[in-house]
Structure formats: C-alpha cells, structure tokens
Amino acid sequence: MNVGAVEMLESRQDFIATKGKQKNQIKCDADSIAGCVSQRACVYCGARVVLNPVTDAIHLVHGPIGCASYTWDIRGSLSSGSELYRNSFCTDLKEQDVIFGGGKKLTAAIDELVAKYSPSLLFVYSTCIVGVIGDDLDAICKSATSRHGVEVLPVQSSGFIGNKAAGYRAACDTLLQLIEPTKQIWSKKAGSINYLGDFNLAGEAWIIEEYLREIGIELNVVFTGDSTYAKIKTAPQASLNIMQCAGSMNYLATKMEELYEIPYIRVSFLGLEDTADSLRRIAAALDNVSAAAKAELLISREIAKTKPVIDWYRGKFAGKKAAIYVGGGFKAISLIKQFREIGVEVVMVGTQTGRQEEYDTINELVDEGTVILDDANPAELERFMVSKGANLLVGGVKERPLAYKLGIAFIDHNHDRKHPLSGYVGAINFAEEVYSTLCSPVWNSIRKGDD
Amino acid sequence: MMENEMKSCRNVNENPCNMCMPMGGIIALKGIAGSMVVLHGSQGCSTYMRRHIAEHFNEPVDVGSSSLNEKGTIYGGAKNLEQALDNVRRVYNPHVIGILTTCLAETIGEDVERFADEYKQKNGLQDFPLVTAPTPGYGQSHDEGYWFTAKRILVCLTETAPKHDRLNIVIPHISPADIREIKRILGLMNIEYTLFPDISDTLDRPHERPYTKMTSNGTALADIKTMSGAAATIQMGVTVEDSFSPGKYLKDTFGVPLYRVPLPIGMAGTDQFMETLQEITGQPMPASLAQERGRLLDGMIDSHKYNFQGRGMIFGEPELVYSITKTCLENGLHPVVAATGSRNARLGELLQPSIADGGEKIHILSETDFCHIKNYGEEAGANIAIGHSGGRYLEERAGIPLVRVGFPIHDRVGGQRLLSVGYTGTMLLLDRITNTLLENKHKSYRKKMFEQFYQAAN
Numbered sequence: 001m002n003v004g005a006v007e008m009l010e011s012r013q014d015f016i017a018t019k020g021k022q023k024n025q026i027k028c029d030a031d032s033i034a035g036c037v038s039q040r041a042c043v044y045c046g047a048r049v050v051l052n053p054v055t056d057a058i059h060l061v062h063g064p065i066g067c068a069s070y071t072w073d074i075r076g077s078l079s080s081g082s083e084l085y086r087n088s089f090c091t092d093l094k095e096q097d098v099i100f101g102g103g104k105k106l107t108a109a110i111d112e113l114v115a116k117y118s119p120s121l122l123f124v125y126s127t128c129i130v131g132v133i134g135d136d137l138d139a140i141c142k143s144a145t146s147r148h149g150v151e152v153l154p155v156q157s158s159g160f161i162g163n164k165a166a167g168y169r170a171a172c173d174t175l176l177q178l179i180e181p182t183k184q185i186w187s188k189k190a191g192s193i194n195y196l197g198d199f200n201l202a203g204e205a206w207i208i209e210e211y212l213r214e215i216g217i218e219l220n221v222v223f224t225g226d227s228t229y230a231k232i233k234t235a236p237q238a239s240l241n242i243m244q245c246a247g248s249m250n251y252l253a254t255k256m257e258e259l260y261e262i263p264y265i266r267v268s269f270l271g272l273e274d275t276a277d278s279l280r281r282i283a284a285a286l287d288n289v290s291a292a293a294k295a296e297l298l299i300s301r302e303i304a305k306t307k308p309v310i311d312w313y314r315g316k317f318a319g320k321k322a323a324i325y326v327g328g329g330f331k332a333i334s335l336i337k338q339f340r341e342i343g344v345e346v347v348m349v350g351t352q353t354g355r356q357e358e359y360d361t362i363n364e365l366v367d368e369g370t371v372i373l374d375d376a377n378p379a380e381l382e383r384f385m386v387s388k389g390a391n392l393l394v395g396g397v398k399e400r401p402l403a404y405k406l407g408i409a410f411i412d413h414n415h416d417r418k419h420p421l422s423g424y425v426g427a428i429n430f431a432e433e434v435y436s437t438l439c440s441p442v443w444n445s446i447r448k449g450d451d
Numbered sequence: 452m453m454e455n456e457m458k459s460c461r462n463v464n465e466n467p468c469n470m471c472m473p474m475g476g477i478i479a480l481k482g483i484a485g486s487m488v489v490l491h492g493s494q495g496c497s498t499y500m501r502r503h504i505a506e507h508f509n510e511p512v513d514v515g516s517s518s519l520n521e522k523g524t525i526y527g528g529a530k531n532l533e534q535a536l537d538n539v540r541r542v543y544n545p546h547v548i549g550i551l552t553t554c555l556a557e558t559i560g561e562d563v564e565r566f567a568d569e570y571k572q573k574n575g576l577q578d579f580p581l582v583t584a585p586t587p588g589y590g591q592s593h594d595e596g597y598w599f600t601a602k603r604i605l606v607c608l609t610e611t612a613p614k615h616d617r618l619n620i621v622i623p624h625i626s627p628a629d630i631r632e633i634k635r636i637l638g639l640m641n642i643e644y645t646l647f648p649d650i651s652d653t654l655d656r657p658h659e660r661p662y663t664k665m666t667s668n669g670t671a672l673a674d675i676k677t678m679s680g681a682a683a684t685i686q687m688g689v690t691v692e693d694s695f696s697p698g699k700y701l702k703d704t705f706g707v708p709l710y711r712v713p714l715p716i717g718m719a720g721t722d723q724f725m726e727t728l729q730e731i732t733g734q735p736m737p738a739s740l741a742q743e744r745g746r747l748l749d750g751m752i753d754s755h756k757y758n759f760q761g762r763g764m765i766f767g768e769p770e771l772v773y774s775i776t777k778t779c780l781e782n783g784l785h786p787v788v789a790a791t792g793s794r795n796a797r798l799g800e801l802l803q804p805s806i807a808d809g810g811e812k813i814h815i816l817s818e819t820d821f822c823h824i825k826n827y828g829e830e831a832g833a834n835i836a837i838g839h840s841g842g843r844y845l846e847e848r849a850g851i852p853l854v855r856v857g858f859p860i861h862d863r864v865g866g867q868r869l870l871s872v873g874y875t876g877t878m879l880l881l882d883r884i885t886n887t888l889l890e891n892k893h894k895s896y897r898k899k900m901f902e903q904f905y906q907a908a909n
Contacts, residue, residue: 088465
C-alpha cells in the first residue's frame with residue numbers, strides 16, 4: 001500500500017504517537033497549526049454546544065450571520081418542554097456595525113426578543129468581530145438584566161481566543177453565573193444528584209434518568225440536556241455531581257465542588273461495562289444501600305436482555321478493525337471499551353480536544369501499535385486508516401465522506417445523531433449501527449472490480 | 452414593492468435564510484481544477500463551512516485556515532497565513548490557491564493582496580496562481596461571495612488571449628446534476644465552451660479506488676486564462692450586480708460580448724437560453740432537444756390544474772428564486788412569497804412586470820429571514836414551500852410541505868443530484884412540485900370533506 005503518497009508535516013509529529021514505539025507523551029491542548037486543515041471548530045462552537053440544550057433560553061449570537069446560520073438547530077438535543085432553543089437568533093452585524101460598534105443593535109435586539117418571547121433567560125454569544133471591535137457585552141447584558149428583570153448573560157466566546165475547549169470553559173463560566181444564588185440559599189436535598197455532560201441527544205439523558213429513578217435516586221438537573229432556567233437554578237441543592245463528558249464539564253464540576261461543596265464522580269453510560277460500573281459507583285458514592293441493591297437487579301435484568309444480542313453481533317465482527325476520531329477524550333475512551341465489548345480491535349484513536357490525562361488513559365487502554373493522534377486532519381486520518389487497515393471509522397459529519405471515499409464503514413458519533421447510544425438500549429443501537437455499516441452488502445459492489 | 456419592514460424584530464435575524472460571504476467563495480473556488488482554499492481567519496470558520504458543504508454534497512471538503520489566535524489578531528496574521536500556504540502546498544500540491552478573508556481578517560485590516568504578492572516573491576512563485584478575495588462575513592451573503600470570488604478568479608488569472616470560438620458559460624451556484632445537464636445540452640449543440648466555475652465533478656465525485664485528495668476536474672486553469680478571447684459570454688445571472696459580475700468584467704476588460712440570461716429553468720427560461728445559443732452560433736435546436744421541449748409542454752398541460760392549487764413560498768439564492776418564481780407563474784402556481792436572505796434589489800425589479808401583470812400580490816422579500824418568510828406566507832395562505840432545507844422550519848412549524856432545491860440540503864440525501872435545468876430538468880422539478888401538492892391533497896381531502904360536509908351537517 002502506497003501510504004508514502006500522503007505527505008506528513010513535521011510540525012505535526014509531536015501530536016502523533018504509536019503505542020509501544022515512543023516514550024514521550026503526545027502533545028495536546030495547543031493551538032491548531034495554520035494550513036493543517038484541522039477538524040476543530042472554534043470557541044463559539046464549543047460554548048454553543050454546551051449551552052444550546054438549555055431549552056427555554058433565547059440563544060442570541062452577537063455577530064455576523066454565518067455564525068448563526070451554521071449552528072441553527074443542528075444538534076439532536078431533545079426537549080420535554082420549550083422549543084425556543086431550536087431557533088437561531090442573531091444581531092446579523094454588517095459593515096456599519098463593525099465600524100461604529102454593534103452595542104446599540106445588541107441592546108435593541110435584546111429588547112425586541114424580550115418583548116416578543118418573554119423568556120426567562122437570554123444567552124448572548126460573543127463572536128470574533130465583537131472581540132475586536134470591543135462591544136462591552138458585560139455592561140450591555142447587565143443593563144438589559146436590570147431593565148427587563150430577565151437574566152441576560154454574556155458568553156465570552158470570540159473565536160480567536162483559543163480552541164473549542166476554551167468555549168467549553170466560557171460556557172461553564174456563564175453557567176456558574178446563572179447558578180450563583182442571589183437571594184435564596186439552597187438547602188441540600190439529600191441523595192439528589194446533578195448529571196453533568198449529557199446533552200440529551202436523542203433522549204439519552206432521559207434514559208439515564210429512568211435508570212436512576214428505578215434504583216431510587218433523584219436526578220436534580222442535567223447539564224445541560226433538556227434543562228431549563230428554573231432547573232439550573234436548583235443545582236446547588238444536589239449532594240453529588242456525576243460527570244460524563246469531562247472535556248466540557250470538568251471545570252464546572254470542580255468549581256461546583258469548590259463553591260457549593262458538591263463532590264463529583266466520573267461516569268459513563270456508553271457500553272454495558274461502563275453503564276453497570278457507573279450505576280454501582282453512584283449508589284456507592286451516595287452510600288445508598290438500597291440503590292446499590294436495586295442497581296444489581298437492574299443490571300442483571302438488562303444484561304440478560306442485552307448480552308445475547310451483543311454476542312450475536314460480536315460473532316459477526318471477528319477480525320474487524322476500527323478507527324476513532326471524535327471531539328473529546330471521554331468519548332474516545334468509552335468507545336475503545338465499547339469496541340472491546342463487541343470484539344472489534346481499535347487501531348487508531350484521535351480527538352480534537354482531548355486532555356493529557358485522557359490521552360494517558362487512552363494509551364493504557366489500547367493495544368501496542370495503535371496510532372494515537374491529537375487535532376488530526378483529513379490527510380492524517382486517511383494515512384493511518386489506510387496503513388492500519390481500518391474497516392470502520394467513528395467520527396462526525398466532516399469525517400464521514402472521507403471514510404466512504406476510502407471504502408471504510410462509518411459510525412456517526414456526532415451531536416446531530418438521531419438515535420441514542422447511552423445505556424443498554426444505546427449499547428444495542430451501537431452494535432446494530434456497527435453491523436449496518438460494517439456488514440452492508442454495498443461494500444461487495446465496490447470491491448467487485450478489485451483483483 | 453420591496454418589503455424590508457420587519458414584522459416583529461428589526462434588529463434580530465430570526466432563523467437565517469442565507470450564509471456568509473466566504474461560504475460562496477469556497478464553492479466558486481471548488482469549481483477550479485486543482486484548487487485549494489485557505490480562509491484567513493479563526494479556525495472555526497473553515498470547519499463550520501466545511502461541515503455545511505460536506506453534509507450537502509456528501510463529499511470530503513478540505514479547506515485550510517490560517518487559524519488566527521489572539522496573537523495573530525493583535526499583531527497581524529501574515530505569519531499564520533504564510534504557514535497556512537506552506538502547509539497546504541505541501542500536503543495538497545494544488546495548482547491554484549484561493550485566499551478568502553473572513554470577518555476577523557477584515558476587521559483587523561489584513562491586506563491579502565499585498566501579502567500574496569510578497570509570498571510569491573519570497574518563494575520564487577511568480578507564476579503560481581494565487582487568487583485573493585476579501586470576503587468578510589459581515590459584508591454580504593454567500594451569494595455575493597460566490598459571484599465576487601468568481602470575478603476575482605478572472606481578475607487574477609485571465610490574461611489577454613487571441614480570439615477563439617469557444618463560449619464562456621458563467622453559472623450561478625447550481626447542483627452538479629444541473630451543471631452536467633447544461634454540458635449535455637451544449638454537447639448536443641456541438642458547442643465548444645468553458646463552463647465556469649464547474650463543481651460538477653469536484654463536489655460530486657464518482658467512487659474511485661484508490662481515493663485521491665485532488666481531482667483534475669473542474670474548470671481548467673488554461674481555459675480560465677483564455678476566457679478573454681471567447682466569442683461570447685453567456686452568464687446565467689440576471690440578479691447579479693455589475694460590480695460582482697464575471698461576465699461584465701470580461702466584457703469591460705477584454706471586450707467579450709455578454710449575454711445575460713436567467714437560469715434555464717422553466718419553459719421561457721430554457722427557451723431564452725436555447726435562443727441565445729442559436730443566436731450566437733447560428734445553429735438550430737437539435738431534434739432531440741425539441742422533443743424534450745415537447746414533452747415538457749405535454750407535462751405542463753397534464754399538471755396544470757394541480758399546479759393551479761398551489762400557493763408557493765420560494766426562497767434561497769436570488770438567481771434560483773427568480774427562475775423558480777417565473778416557472779411557478781408560467782404554470783399557474785401562484786407565488787405568494789419570493790424571498791432571499793441576500794440583499795438584492797434586482798430580484799424585485801425583475802419580478803416587477805410579473806406583479807404588474809395583474810392578479811394577486813407577490814411578497815418579494817430581500818435581506819430577510821425565515822421568521823418573516825413564514826409570517827408572510829401563512830398570512831397569504833401558502834400551501835407549498837420551495838427552497839433549501841432551512842425550509843424544514845416551515846414544514847415543522849407551519850405544516851407547509853417543502854420541495855427541496857438549492858443549497859444547502861441537510862435533511863435529505865441527493866442535493867447534488869437534483870436536476871432542475873433545461874426542458875428535462877424543468878419537467879423533473881415541476882413533477883416534484885406537483886407531486887408534493889398531490890401528496891398533501893391525498894393525505895387530507897377525505898378528512899377535510901368529512902369535517903366540512905358530514906360533521907357540519909350532523
């Protein structure tokens with residue numbers, strides 16, 4: 001196989017490692033290198049994905065139309081109530097605004113939106129130009145808050161101030177502002193938990209909520225899947241935070257521990273092993289014996305239902321190899337474990353914004369020879385998928401056509417997916433999706449011409 | 452007649468109908484053989500636009516970025532841009548690079564034209580084709596971005612050339628299937644041409660093994676160089692402002708005669724294109740095309756009563772909106788709203804005679820959003836929407852079925868394969884529209900009649 005044809009850039013070499021070959025740690029959490037065709041989006045994107053599932057908020061983009069256009073209702077977060085978050089609101093800044101400042105327009109926009117929708121909450125996202133022309137978002141939002149008696153919160157997400165991970169932090173800062181008790185001091189509700197880092201894609205948070213209800217644990221608020229203004233406000237009363245997507249929520253969890261004395265544990269509901277393990281650890285962390293017992297019942301019941309299905313699929317996947325390229329480290333780690341459950345070998349793992357500790361975990365989990373890469377680009381994905389003989393790629397919308405062009409199966413692990421991958425139902429969906437693409441007859445037609 | 456007054460929010464765009472300028476620039480540059488694009492700005496712009504394009508075409512869309520960070524924003528982005536060009540050249544080995552600016556680069560005052568000259572000097576690349584186009588996102592919409600970048604490609608690459616017999620065919624952003632159909636028609640007429648810009652293969656590639664990152668298809672650089680010597684330019688773009696018009700540039704700079712025609716959609720629209728071809732070449736319409744025309748006529752008659760029930764909301768890029776609105780009119784489907792998110796005065800002027808023809812009012816909206824499109828459409832009793840997949844909002848919120856055409860189409864497959872031009876394409880488009888009306892009628896008429904006549908009487 002002529003993989004040498006794909007040119008590699010020296011400046012990228014520190015970001016790529018092969019397990020067993022190098023001692024050095026992989027470089028990560030750095031700015032993308034110009035011209036490398038990074039798959040990362042921007043600060044605004046990071047902030048928007050985290051906050052977007054807050055259903056009864058107005059999400060107002062202060063900036064040019066593109067930022068709003070490319071993020072209009074592209075996420076699969078579901079709501080049990082308001083659909084307000086599915087609209088795209090934008091101040092649609094034009095040249096005049098860039099020259100003379102966009103503050104007036106923003107103020108007027110907030111006034112109009114409050115009059116039209118009477119929302120309880122407005123998020124105002126800053127974009128690149130706003131960061132340069134220097135509209136005072138803080139002051140404008142503050143003044144609007146006191147004028148309308150509605151919380152208007154700035155999100156400092158100018159695109160150039162960092163990468164997508166900086167956007168997660170900006171979103172968490174805004175959430176912290178929102179949580180901060182004003183008058184009411186929350187008394188703790190024993191045994192009640194917050195769930196951080198689930199965006200209720202295709203109802204995933206609902207699946208977990210049901211599991212917890214069954215074992216007698218009350219879910220207080222989810223950050224941020226199907227959350228609302230009122231629910232988020234109650235966050236300080238929880239006695240435990242469980243955190244799934246650590247890339248986006250680690251900062252919030254740490255701050256909540258510091259400010260509201262809510263300890264947190266890591267969980268993952270992707271795959272059979274992680275789901276069972278997480279339920280057990282939640283019960284243990286709450287010191288809830290009854291929950292622990294009920295969890296065992298739930299786990300054995302679900303395993304009895306699910307395991308035979310998974311095993312059937314497992315039999316179909318013998319000898320197959322997978323490549324992973326996803327946004328954050330948590331997802332990559334869970335996927336490695338999930339592939340193990342269905343008997344698929346992982347030969348390449350990469351993330352857009354994984355953190356050092358996550359890469360360490362990845363390195364521990366994978367087999368010798370697996371390629372690990374941070375902030376990869378299409379050329380690198382192509383090179384390693386081909387050279388490692390991957391039969392399947394897990395990724396997002398941008399990666400899908402590349403996999404298909406290479407004749408490689410594809411699993412959608414993006415935020416716009418329409419089927420849940422969490423819990424036991426998600427584990428079956430995952431195996432089914434792998435089967436639907438890995439074992440599809442279309443590949444026979446494609447390979448027909450091969451020698 | 453232009454109705455810019457906003458019904459509810461004047462300072463808010465609520466559910467956008469358009470995209471930003473560099474988006475159009477990328478599409479135009481993707482139509483040039485061996486091209487690679489670099490966006491000068493922060494990383495997110497290129498990623499968002501790649502995602503948006505990839506989801507429509509289901510093709511890998513590689514676009515570089517100068518990945519400006521805080522430092523570059525404060526001290527200038529030349530270093531980042533230089534690195535971006537170096538890296539893109541090494542990995543992709545492109546034959547031409549287009550540099551498009553973004554909001555950020557324009558706001559901090561980057562001079563990419565000067566940069567490009569210096570870069571060429573420094574690297575001994577005097578003859579390397581670099582195209583620069585200032586396309587700030589806050590400037591205009593993706594539609595102007597497309598036309599302006601197309602013009603910039605000619606400004607940067609076209610040279611004085613000896614006269615030749617080929618025709619320049621300058622097209623708006625249409626589907627790869629549409630482009631292939633236009634080429635088929637030109638082939639049937641035995642016409643030699645340079646079609647510009649040509650994404651028909653670059654953004655709709657056959658499955659090939661092994662996969663290559665670059666394709667040799669797209670408008671050839673050699674052909675772009677000599678568009679100056681063409682017998683004439685046919686520009687399918689009547690809504691394009693002169694300052695953005697590639698055809699106008701070729702006429703003013705090199706004296707190439709310019710024929711501005713609308714997209715060949717609809718009977719009259721396609722006739723106009725065919726007549727223009729006949730006028731320029733002196734050749735008659737081939738018999739096979741005359742037959743296609745006859746079949747379209749036959750189909751129009753077959754469907755006319757169904758179409759008469761339609762009250763359409765048409766939205767998207769101005770050129771497409773113009774042609775589809777005219778097609779609706781010639782089939783008795785009344786367009787209640789013709790709307791574009793772009794700021795375009797010509798669309799209104801061009802549709803004016805159709806309005807003056809009598810009959811019912813058409814709301815022509817420029818620089819508008821879906822909130823307004825929905826309000827006007829619902830008020831006027833619209834029962835069909837025609838445009839890109841942003842219109843799913845109309846389907847979901849107002850129960851108005853959507854016929855998908857244009858860009859982007861994100862919630863269905865095959866946007867790149869939608870054929871709507873020429874006599875045959877018009878027939879297919881019209882069938883999609885008529886069948887949507889029929890489907891809706893069949894779904895609801897039993898219940899409607901029952902409620903109206905049985906329940907009311909009992």
